[in-house]
Amino acid sequence: MPLFFTQTLAILHKDLKTEWRTRERLSAMAFFALLVVIIFNFIYEPGSPIIKTVAPGIFWIATAFAGLLGLSRSYAIETQNDCLMGLRLTPVDPGAIFLGKMLGNTLTMLILQVLILPILVIFLNLQIAEALPRLILPILLGTLGFAAIGTLFSAMSLNTRLREAFLPLLTLPIFIPALLAAIESFRAVLTGAEITDWLVLSGAFVALYIAACLLLFEYVLED
């Protein structure tokens, strides 16, 4: 296996292991996503049929906001005991650090989505059982795109005066086209409409931004 991927996997392994030992990031994210789903229900009158048409939006807003919460910790944990400096000192490609962290964040968010989807189904009385297989690809692509730009910006926001609080200001505007694709394809799956155009869009978004972030990440890590 090429060295780059060995390094990526090592970073990924490290991140998942530290996360699994405490699970504090994931539990905070899941609780926050649950809160978002519940709070959204108060916008409409109880039992209003509109809630079903906005369900894909609620799902993505909940996961994106909870994702931001998790992403902001992704580098903040590295500031303890100067771990980030240690990471930089190791002969590891900056791209591998980025990719490892990005995959770690993607996996965390996917676990979160697996937890939040049933809650959404129960609270909003959605029927998604038969649409479920067609939902996997758009959700995966949306999550990858979000994790790519979010991971890059979480390293950046750590050095601003607002620290983690600055992350959403950078991530959300860039994420809008991919978010639109994710929500619209979710909705299209529920109504049985065509989603190829949206998948092409999210696929291109993921490919371009992973490539761009891999190249640009070393400028963010530099001291």
Place this chain on the structure above:
Amino acid sequence: MPQRPYIPPFVFGILALICLSIAPYLVFVYAGIEKEMGLAQKIFYYHVPSAFSMFLGSFLCFVFSIFYLWKRDKNCDLWAACSAEVSLLFGTLVLITGAIWAKPIWGAWWVWDAQLTLTLILWLILAAYHMLRTYIEDPVQSARFRAVLGIIGFLNVPFIHYATKLWRTHHPEVVRGEEISLPPDMKMAFFFCVITFFALFFALLFKRVSLAKARDELESLKTEI
């Protein structure tokens, strides 16, 4: 750095001033009144050239950001930051004139039309870029981060364009007063306005850059003392 940094803003400023005083004549007297939209259509001559200037500014920011990361020349960062700032100004103009135009034509200030949505999202990215500068203390780090955001942000334009287009076609289409083929008099006035706004754009950009350079010089003189 040119010997006389005040010359380019002056030249473009004079050019913009001359063009800006001729443009209203071409727009209101020379060009005919559009049949369906009437006088409201006149804002088109300011709205669309502003949008062109905005995109020019974001593109310049993108190019200078790449050059900064490549050459590490402080001037490239300065140009990128100033282009983004002037671009933000023109973006604000586009949004305001867009809303003024939309009200009589579509009966609402904002209708989530594809092009306006694209402008709005780009405006948000430019605003984030501008904020990033004020929230980082270390100037070198701030320059690097802004360059990264400048590149990432501009790469987003084709995605926003495609996404908003798809989004609009999947939803009830608003009736759009599209100028597909302009009559010659309107075309003439339109192109003149594009030149006018580009002159104004460069006048502001050069002025902003010379101001930023003067500020940097003042800072370095202060630290010397």
